[in-house]
Amino acid sequence: MATDSLPYARERRIAELAVQRAAILTEAVYTSKIKGTLTKDDKSPVTLADFGAQALVLAALHASFPDDKIFGEEDSSDLRSNPELSGMVFKAITDALNSGARGSGESAELGTVTSEKDMMDYIDLGIHDNSAKGRVWALDPIDGTKGYLRGGQYAIALGLLVDGVVQVGVVGCPHLSAEEGGEEGVVVSAVRGQGAVVKQLSADLEAVASPKKLWMNQVSSTTEASFCEGVEAGHSSHDVQAKIAAELGISKPSVRMDSQAKYVAISMGQGEVYLRLPVKLDYEEKLWDHAAGSIIVQESGGVVVDMYGETVDFTTGRTFKNNKGFISAPISIADDVMKVIKPIAIEAYGKWARSSL
Numbered sequence: 001m002a003t004d005s006l007p008y009a010r011e012r013r014i015a016e017l018a019v020q021r022a023a024i025l026t027e028a029v030y031t032s033k034i035k036g037t038l039t040k041d042d043k044s045p046v047t048l049a050d051f052g053a054q055a056l057v058l059a060a061l062h063a064s065f066p067d068d069k070i071f072g073e074e075d076s077s078d079l080r081s082n083p084e085l086s087g088m089v090f091k092a093i094t095d096a097l098n099s100g101a102r103g104s105g106e107s108a109e110l111g112t113v114t115s116e117k118d119m120m121d122y123i124d125l126g127i128h129d130n131s132a133k134g135r136v137w138a139l140d141p142i143d144g145t146k147g148y149l150r151g152g153q154y155a156i157a158l159g160l161l162v163d164g165v166v167q168v169g170v171v172g173c174p175h176l177s178a179e180e181g182g183e184e185g186v187v188v189s190a191v192r193g194q195g196a197v198v199k200q201l202s203a204d205l206e207a208v209a210s211p212k213k214l215w216m217n218q219v220s221s222t223t224e225a226s227f228c229e230g231v232e233a234g235h236s237s238h239d240v241q242a243k244i245a246a247e248l249g250i251s252k253p254s255v256r257m258d259s260q261a262k263y264v265a266i267s268m269g270q271g272e273v274y275l276r277l278p279v280k281l282d283y284e285e286k287l288w289d290h291a292a293g294s295i296i297v298q299e300s301g302g303v304v305v306d307m308y309g310e311t312v313d314f315t316t317g318r319t320f321k322n323n324k325g326f327i328s329a330p331i332s333i334a335d336d337v338m339k340v341i342k343p344i345a346i347e348a349y350g351k352w353a354r355s356s357l
């Protein structure tokens with residue numbers, strides 16, 4: 001077993017394994033072509049792989065850190081009312097465990113899922129709603145479900161907050177490469193104060209991939225930067241983002257990518273600025289959409305703030321109540337980026353933020 005001497009080393013190791021194990025399931029479901037897609041009350045899609053990945057990750061967290069609280073995006077209500085779907089999810093979990101996702105030497109630490117009841121109970125461990133105190137994990141079992149369904153980027157994102165501050169983040173991106181043209185599949189992890197690393201995402205939990213330290217492109221001027229943004233026009237305002245890019249003197253076209261793969265891509269130097277400006281101000285961003293990705297950028301030499309330049313406040317429960325619009329940039333140009341964005345945000349959305357504007 002690995003030695004866990006540095007702070008949060010065990011959390012990082014278990015989170016990496018749990019994310020990797022979930023990716024075995026999501027990729028197997030992806031290639032099977034049967035995705036068991038439902039539409040949730042908010043009109044967003046969820047697939048059998050979202051449920052399966054959440055059950056596997058929460059089984060691992062429960063086995064290794066039984067006292068920790070968890071925020072998970074999904075809950076089991078759709079499965080409890082749909083035995084056919086529940087059976088499909090359980091089969092996907094069993095298949096994944098039997099195809100190497102059990103991780104022989106690690107199984108006691110990663111837990112297992114032995115029945116449909118077990119599966120639903122694990123999924124429902126993710127109902128916690130207080131992020132301000134104690135140890136709280138935030139899991140997005142599939143971030144970018146729309147991307148996943150259309151064969152684009154998606155991520156499995158797991159972060160650990162301690163007293164409202166993200167201390168550990170792990171993001172697995174099965175369709176992203178660390179280098180152009182390189183093999184697809186990366187798992188990136190960060191611990192506050194210890195930096196961020198990328199490893200090859202492997203279907204073999206016993207494989208020891210060598211970590212490579214990440215550092216963002218510290219470009220000297222915003223005109224040298226490129227930016228990435230989401231694919232869905234309903235998730236972020238491409239218009240406001242285009243205006244910001246023009247003001248920053250960015251001439252390259254945006255890289256559009258689903259999910260927290262955007263945070264991972266810029267932390268690997270594949271682009272510099274990530275813009276996520278709201279379409280409507282009443283949308284509250286979800287904690288699990290930013291917890292893991294944001295620490296990975298911060299630990300790779302980046303800054304993550306909201307569109308008014310405010311620090312991101314993770315203490316407000318399952319959604320962000322004190323921040324609108326998320327911006328990431330390398331330290332070298334972060335001040336210049338915010339000088340441009342803040343007035344554009346105020347013009348486009350008004351002076352929304354709570355205190356300091």
Ligand SMILES: Nc1ncnc2c1ncn2[C@@H]1O[C@H](COP(=O)(O)OS(=O)(=O)O)[C@@H](OP(=O)(O)O)[C@H]1O
Pocket residue numbers: 044073140142143144145146147229230231232233234235236257258259260279283285286289
């Ligand atoms: N209106 C609105 N505004 C902002 N964000 C929203 C909105 N609706 C949904 N979501 C969340 O977007 C998550 C996916 O983000 P992406 O970066 O993949 O979006 S994009 O498709 O690339 O534009 C997506 O995460 P998943 O549900 O895990 O896929 C949602 O939590």
Ligand SMILES: [Mg+2]
Pocket residue numbers: 044045046073145
């Ligand atoms: Mg979703």
Ligand SMILES: [Mg+2]
Pocket residue numbers: 140142143144288289
């Ligand atoms: Mg998400």
Ligand SMILES: [Mg+2]
Pocket residue numbers: 050073140141142143144145
């Ligand atoms: Mg999701």
